[in-house]
Amino acid sequence: MAREQMTGSEIVLKALTEQGVTEIFGYPGGAVLPIYDAIFQQNRIRHILVRQEGGAVHAAEGYARSTGKVGVVLVTSGPGATNAVTGLTDALMDSIPVICLTGQVPTHLIGNDAFQEADTTGITRPCTKHNYLVKDTEDLARVVHEAFHVATSGRPGPVVIDLPKDVLMALGSYTAKSKVKVKSYAPQVKGDLGAVKRAVEAIAKAKKPLIYAGGGVINSGPAASQLLTQFVKMTGAPCTLTLMGLGAFPASDKQYMGMVGMHGTYESNMAMHDCDAMVCIGARFDDRVTGLLSKFAPNSTKIHVDIDPSSINKNVPVDIPIIGDIAHVLEDMIKIWRSTQAKVDAKALKSWWTEIDAWRSIECLKYTQDKKTIKPQYAIERLYELSKKSKKDTFITTEVGQHQMWAAQYFHFEKPNRWMTSGGLGTMGYGLPAAMGVQVAHPDALVVDIAGEASYLMNMQELSTIAQYRLPVKSFILNNFYMGMVRQWQELLHGGRYAESYMSSLPDFVKLAETFGMVGLRATKPSEVDDVINEMINTDQAVIVDVHVDQKENVFPMIPSGAAHNEMLLGPDDKTEKPVSEEGMVLV
Amino acid sequence: MNAEIQVENSHTIAVLVDNEPGVLARVIGLFSGRGYNIESLTVAETDNVNNMSRITIVTTGTPMIIEQIKAQLGRLVPVHNVTDLTTEGASVERELALVKVVGEGEKRVESLRIADIFRARVVDSTNSSFVFEIVGDTGKLDAFIRLMEPLGLTDVSRTGVAAISRGVTALDAAY
Ligand SMILES: Cc1ncc(C[n+]2csc(CCOP(=O)(O)OP(=O)(O)O)c2C)c(N)n1
Ligand SMILES: [Mg+2]
Numbered sequence: 001m002a003r004e005q006m007t008g009s010e011i012v013l014k015a016l017t018e019q020g021v022t023e024i025f026g027y028p029g030g031a032v033l034p035i036y037d038a039i040f041q042q043n044r045i046r047h048i049l050v051r052q053e054g055g056a057v058h059a060a061e062g063y064a065r066s067t068g069k070v071g072v073v074l075v076t077s078g079p080g081a082t083n084a085v086t087g088l089t090d091a092l093m094d095s096i097p098v099i100c101l102t103g104q105v106p107t108h109l110i111g112n113d114a115f116q117e118a119d120t121t122g123i124t125r126p127c128t129k130h131n132y133l134v135k136d137t138e139d140l141a142r143v144v145h146e147a148f149h150v151a152t153s154g155r156p157g158p159v160v161i162d163l164p165k166d167v168l169m170a171l172g173s174y175t176a177k178s179k180v181k182v183k184s185y186a187p188q189v190k191g192d193l194g195a196v197k198r199a200v201e202a203i204a205k206a207k208k209p210l211i212y213a214g215g216g217v218i219n220s221g222p223a224a225s226q227l228l229t230q231f232v233k234m235t236g237a238p239c240t241l242t243l244m245g246l247g248a249f250p251a252s253d254k255q256y257m258g259m260v261g262m263h264g265t266y267e268s269n270m271a272m273h274d275c276d277a278m279v280c281i282g283a284r285f286d287d288r289v290t291g292l293l294s295k296f297a298p299n300s301t302k303i304h305v306d307i308d309p310s311s312i313n314k315n316v317p318v319d320i321p322i323i324g325d326i327a328h329v330l331e332d333m334i335k336i337w338r339s340t341q342a343k344v345d346a347k348a349l350k351s352w353w354t355e356i357d358a359w360r361s362i363e364c365l366k367y368t369q370d371k372k373t374i375k376p377q378y379a380i381e382r383l384y385e386l387s388k389k390s391k392k393d394t395f396i397t398t399e400v401g402q403h404q405m406w407a408a409q410y411f412h413f414e415k416p417n418r419w420m421t422s423g424g425l426g427t428m429g430y431g432l433p434a435a436m437g438v439q440v441a442h443p444d445a446l447v448v449d450i451a452g453e454a455s456y457l458m459n460m461q462e463l464s465t466i467a468q469y470r471l472p473v474k475s476f477i478l479n480n481f482y483m484g485m486v487r488q489w490q491e492l493l494h495g496g497r498y499a500e501s502y503m504s505s506l507p508d509f510v511k512l513a514e515t516f517g518m519v520g521l522r523a524t525k526p527s528e529v530d531d532v533i534n535e536m537i538n539t540d541q542a543v544i545v546d547v548h549v550d551q552k553e554n555v556f557p558m559i560p561s562g563a564a565h566n567e568m569l570l571g572p573d574d575k576t577e578k579p580v581s582e583e584g585m586v587l588v
Numbered sequence: 589m590n591a592e593i594q595v596e597n598s599h600t601i602a603v604l605v606d607n608e609p610g611v612l613a614r615v616i617g618l619f620s621g622r623g624y625n626i627e628s629l630t631v632a633e634t635d636n637v638n639n640m641s642r643i644t645i646v647t648t649g650t651p652m653i654i655e656q657i658k659a660q661l662g663r664l665v666p667v668h669n670v671t672d673l674t675t676e677g678a679s680v681e682r683e684l685a686l687v688k689v690v691g692e693g694e695k696r697v698e699s700l701r702i703a704d705i706f707r708a709r710v711v712d713s714t715n716s717s718f719v720f721e722i723v724g725d726t727g728k729l730d731a732f733i734r735l736m737e738p739l740g741l742t743d744v745s746r747t748g749v750a751a752i753s754r755g756v757t758a759l760d761a762a763y
Contacts, residue, residue: 121610126621130665133609150665184606185665310659313652 003173008137009038011174012101012163015144017044018177021072023063023440024048025056029076030116031103034168048440048469051461053080055433057087057158058459061096062437065420066395068221070097070151071437077103078116081162082123086427088158089127093424094244095219097156099147100128106166107135120162129157135164137172145180154187155308156219187307191324196332199279199303199320200342206277206301207348208355209237212260212289215244215423216282216306218416220326225249225416227330228281234337236349238356240268242283244423247413257356258365261289262559263405266364266568267356269557272297273565274355279303282326285315286424287587295564305329364557364570365409374526376403376478376549380410380450383476386533392446394418395438399431399455402484405555407450429458432475436462439471446537448474453506454483460512466542467516474536475544477509480551488554493561493580509546518542561587598627598648599674600681600751601658604759606666607633607641614664615643624649624657628683628726630748640668640761646726646749669759673751681751685729690717691740699739706732717742 006014012035016024025048028036039047050056053075060071075084081102091098105114121133130150132143140163147159203209211232217224225248232239232255239249240260249256258265260272269291272278278300283289285304290296293315302318304311305326312321322329336342369378380403387394396411397420398404404421413419420438422430435449449456456477466473486501513520519539521532529547536543558569562584605611612631619626628646633639647657654672661670673679687708689699696718703710703720706728712719722732726749733744753759 122613125610125614126617131610154663184668187663308659308663310656310663312659313655317652 005171005173007034007038008140008163008168008170008172009034011137011140011172012144012168013038013042013045014174015141015177016072019145019148020069021045024072024074025050025059025063025437026074027053027056027076027080029080029103031077031105031165032074032080032101032163032168034165035074035101035103035163047074049465050433051464052459053083054086054429055436055459055462055465057084057091057098057100058427058430058433059437059440059462060098061087061091061094061430062397062420062434063441064096064098065218065434066417066438067441068417070099070148073098073100075100075102076116077105077120078118081118081120085123085127086425088124088160090422090425090427090430091158092127092129094422095156095215096158097151098158099151100158100160102160102162104133104162104164107164108166110164120160124160127158128160131160131162133162133164134167137167137170140167140172141175142180145175145177146182149182150185153185155216155311188323189307189325189328191305191322191329191332193332193336195320195322196329197336197340199322200333200336200340202277202301202303202320203235203237203279204337204342204344207345208274208276208352209235209279209344209349210271210275210277211235211237211239211279211281212242212272212283213239213245213248213281214242214283217245217248217326220282220307222416224282224327224330227327227334229253231330231334231337234334236344238271238353240264240272242286242289242423243408243421245283246408246419247416250414251412252414257360259408261286262291263409263555263557265409266362266557266570267359269559269565269568270359271356275300277301277303279305280318281305281330284311287315290315291559292562292564297565362570369526371526373550374523374529374547376406376480376553377410378526379476379478379523379529379547379549380406382529383448383450383533384411386530387446387448387537390446390537392537393442393444394446394448395420395435395442397421397431397434397438397447397449399449399451400426400428400485401452401455402480402488402553402555403450403452403478406478411450428455432456432459432473433462435473435475436466436471439473440469446474447472448476451475451477452484453477453479453481453509454503457506463512463516463518463542467518471542472540473542476536477544477546478549479506479509479546480549480553481506482551484553485555491554493585509544513542513544516542518544520544520546522546522548524548560584594650596648596650597654597674598646599654599672600679600749601645601647601661602669602671602673602751602759603643603645603661603667604669604761605641605643606668607639608666611641611666612643614666615645615661618660618664619647622656622660624653628748630750635761638761642759644749644751668761671753671759673753676753677757678754679751680754681725681749682723683726683729683747683749684721684723685733685744685746686711687720687722687733687736687741688717688743689720689736689740690742692716695739699736702732702735702739708732
C-alpha cells in the first residue's frame with residue numbers, strides 16, 4: 001500500500017509536532033521558504049520571529065533550560081546558519097538540548113559555492129553533539145526523530161539538521177516516532193551498583209565529606225534535585241554548587257555553602273580544598289571550579305557521577321567513577337544508604353561543621369553600601385528580596401561579566417530551572433534572548449535579564465522581538481560604563497592599563513525602552529533602587545532598568561588564575577600580598 | 589601525580605562506525621580539535637550488509653589521555669564500538685607498503701637481496717627501478733624502508749595499520 005505523500009516541509013512540521021514542539025524560534029530566508037510556507041498553513045506550532053539568528057539559538061536555550069524541553073530553531077542557509085554558530089557552541093558547552101534546522105541550497109548545487117551556500121555540517125561539526133545533512137525526503141522524518149533522541153539522551157546538546165531546499169519541496173512519506181529505531185546511540189543511565197555501594201561506604205566513612213553538584217543535576221530533571229536534597233540531608237554533608245548547578249539544591253538550606261569556584265564563596269572553596277571525600281554529581285571539574293589542578297582537593301577520595309563517560313578522569317583523576325543518569329544513581333545511593341544502614345561519623349562531622357562555620361564567619365560576600373553610589377551587589381540583593389516578596393515565580397538570566405558573578409552570588413535559588421546563564425562559553429549577549437525564550441515558555445512568570453551594559457549591546461536587537469510578542473521581559477542593567485570584568489583583570493594583571501574596556505556613547509537605556517514602547521527606568525542613587533525594582537516587578541510589560549552602579553567595584557572573593565582553593569583573594573587589599581603567578585598570567 | 593601515569597604509550601584502537609558521510613571527519617576532527625596524536629589511520633567499509641566501516645587508529649598518549657580518546661570516540665553518534673586492541677588481549681597488526689627504489693648496478697642487486705630477506709615482492713620493475721610490496725608490522729616496514737634509503741629510495745606509499753584481535757572474540761556492533 002502506498003503511503004500518504006506530503007512535502008518535505010510538511011514532514012518536518014509533522015515530526016516536530018509529534019515530538020511535542022509548540023514553539024520555534026527562527027528567521028526566514030530563501031532556502032527555508034518552503035518550511036515557512038508550511039508553517040503559515042498550520043496552527044499547531046507557533047513561530048517566534050527573532051531579529052538575528054544568534055538570538056534564536058539563545059532563546060531556544062532559555063526555553064529549554066527553563067522547561068526541560070528541547071528548544072527548536074529554524075534558520076536559513078549560509079549566513080543564517082553561520083549566525084547560529086555561537087549559540088550552538090554555547091549549548092554544547094552547557095549541555096542544553098537544542099535542535100537547529102538550517103536551510104541549505106538544493107542538493108545538486110551543494111559544493112558549487114552557490115548563493116548563500118555554506119558547509120553547514122562542516123562548520124557545525126565541532127560545535128554540535130551531532131549533525132545531519134538530509135539528502136532524501138524519505139529520510140526526513142527518521143532524522144528529525146533521531147535528532148530529538150540524540151539531543152535529549154545522555155548528556156544533552158545541540159543537533160543541527162541541514163535541509164536542502166529540494167528535499168523540503170519533494171514529496172515523501174512520513175515515519176512515525178515509534179517506528180524509528182536509533183541504531184547506535186544508547187547512553188547508560190543506570191549506574192554500576194558496585195560502584196554506588198563503594199561510594200556510599202566512602203561517604204559514610206569520611207570525616208570531612210563534601211557534595212559538589214552541577215548542571216547535570218538540572219539536566220536530569222526536577223526529580224534529581226529532590227533526590228540530591230534528600231541525599232545531602234541523609235549524609236549531613238555540606239553542599240556546594242557550580243555556576244551551572246545553582247538551584248539544584250535550595251540556597252536557603254543550612255547545609256548549603258554557596259557557589260564554588262573562581263568567584264565562589266570562601267567556605268565552599270576552603271571546604272573543597274580540605275575535604276576528605278568529595279562527591280561530584282553532574283559537574284565536570286571545570287577549570288573555573290578546580291583552580292590550580294595540582295593543588296585541587298589534595299587529600300580527598302573523589303567520587304564522580306556523570307552520564308558522560310568522557311567527563312570522567314578528564315581533568316581530575318577520580319577514585320570511584322559512576323556513569324549514569326543523576327536521578328537514577330541518586331536513587332540507588334539513597335536506597336543503598338538506607339539498606340546498608342550507613343552511619344556517618346557524627347563526631348567528625350560536627351567538628352567539620354565547626355571548621356566550615358569558622359570560614360563562614362569571614363562573611364566573604366560582605367560589602368558596604370554608602371548613601372551615594374549604588375553597589376552592584378546591593379542592587380542584586382534588593383532585586384532578590386523584592387522579587388521574593390512579590391511571590392512571583394522568578395526566572396533569572398544573565399549576560400557575561402561581573403554582573404553575572406554578582407547575580408550568582410547574591411541572587412538565591414530554591415528550585416532548579418530558574419537560573420539561565422552562559423557558563424561554559426561565557427557568551428556576552430546571551431541573557432536578553434535567553435530571557436525572551438524563558439518568557440515565551442512561562443508567559444506569566446517574572447523573567448529578569450541581569451545584564452551588563454556592554455553585553456546588552458550585543459543582542460539588543462531582540463528588544464524588537466520582545467516588543468512584537470508583548471513579552472514582559474525585564475532587563476536589569478548594572479551599568480558601570482565599563483566592560484567591568486575586563487577592567488577587573490586589567491587592574492589585577494596589567495597594571496591598571498584599561499585598554500579598550502571603557503565604553504562611551506552608550507545609548508540612553510530609558511529612551512531605548514521608550515522607542516520600543518516599553519517602560520524605561522533609571523536609578524543613580526541607593527535610595528532609588530527599591531522604587532525602580534518594585535515598579536519593574538509590578539509593570540506587566542517589558543521594562544528596562546538602567547542602574548548606575550559603582551564603576552570601580554570588583555568581584556570578590558576570587559581564586560586568581562593559577563592559584564589553589566585555599567589561596568582566595570577576599571577583597572581589593574589582598575592582591576598585593578598574593579601576586580598572580582607567571583603560570584597564572586597565561587590562563588584565561 | 590606519579591611518573592607512571594605520565595608515560596606515553598602507543599595504542600591501536602579499532603572503531604566500528606556507520607559508513608555515512610562525515611563520519612571520518614568527525615573522528616579526525618575530534619583528534620585535531622582536542623590535540624590528540626594520530627600516527628596512523630585506516631578506514632574502509634567492512635560490512636556492506638549493515639553498512640559499517642572499521643577505522644583503525646594508532647595513537648599515543650598517557651593512560652588518562654587514551655581513556656579520554658576512547659570515551660570521546662564512544663560518544664560520537666555513528667560509533668558502535670571502540671576497542672583498544674593494545675590493552676584488550678593479544679592482537680595482530682599488519683601494514684602494507686609500496687616502496688619504489690631507483691638505481692643501477694650493485695645497489696639494484698643489493699635492494700633485491702634485502703627485499704628477499706624481508707619477503708617483499710617485486711610488483712613492478714624497469715631497467716632502473718623496482719616497486720616492492722611489503723607486508724608486516726610497522727616496525728618491519730620501517731626497517732625495510734630505512735635499508736632502502738641508501739639504495740635509491742624515491743617513493744613510499746603505506747596503508748597504515750590494520751589490526752584485529754587474536755582468538756575467537758570479534759568487535760561487537762552493539763545494535
Ligand atoms: C562575545 C564575547 N566577547 C568578549 C567576551 C570577553 N568579556 C568577558 S566579560 C566582558 C565585559 C562585559 O562587560 P559588561 O557586559 O558591561 O559586564 P560587566 O563586567 O561590566 O558587569 C568581556 C568583554 C565575552 N565573554 N563574550
Ligand atoms: Mg559593564
